[in-house]
Every structure is written in C-alpha cells, then in structure tokens.
Amino acid sequence: MIIKAFSQHLKQFSSEIPSVILLSAWLKERLSKNPENNVERIIHNEIGILTNKQGFYLLIGKSNSGKV
Numbered sequence: 192m193i194i195k196a197f198s199q200h201l202k203q204f205s206s207e208i209p210s211v212i213l214l215s216a217w218l219k220e221r222l223s224k225n226p227e228n229n230v231e232r233i234i235h236n237e238i239g240i241l242t243n244k245q246g247f248y249l250l251i252g253k254s255n256s257g258k259v
Contacts, residue, residue: 192229192230193230193233193234196230197214197217200213200217201213215250218234218240218250219240219248222235222238222239222240222250223240236253236254237252237253237254237256238250238251238252238253239251239252239253
C-alpha cells in the first residue's frame with residue numbers, strides 16, 4: 192500500500208530528482224499532519240520524525256519493521 196501510494200506521488204516529478212529526496216519529503220509531509228487514510232496510519236505507526244530548531248529533521252523507525 193505504501194509503495195503504491197508513493198509511486199503515484201513519484202509520477203508527478205521529473206526523473207532527474209533523486210527518489211530518496213522525494214521519499215523523505217513525502218514522508219515528512221505525511222508525518223507532519225494527522226493521518227487521513229490507512230497508508231498514513233501505517234506510516235505514523237512505523238516511522239517517527241524528529242525536528243530541531245534549525246528545521247532539520249530525522250526519520251526514525253518506531254517499530255522493528257519501521258527500522259528496517
């Protein structure tokens with residue numbers, strides 16, 4: 192489900208942008224708001240986001256599968 196949702200998002204961008212950049216921005220966007228669907232609920236259960244005062248963020252795994 193998550194891969195399918197991200198692949199739909201990925202289609203909107205140029206292939207010149209590295210997918211890891213798009214993935215981190217997509218995850219940050221999903222984690223910065225309340226979950227609206229099952230994909231976002233799973234992301235919220237599996238991954239956490241830490242942000243510092245300078246605006247840098249770190250994605251961390253909350254569960255064993257999220258860490259993988």
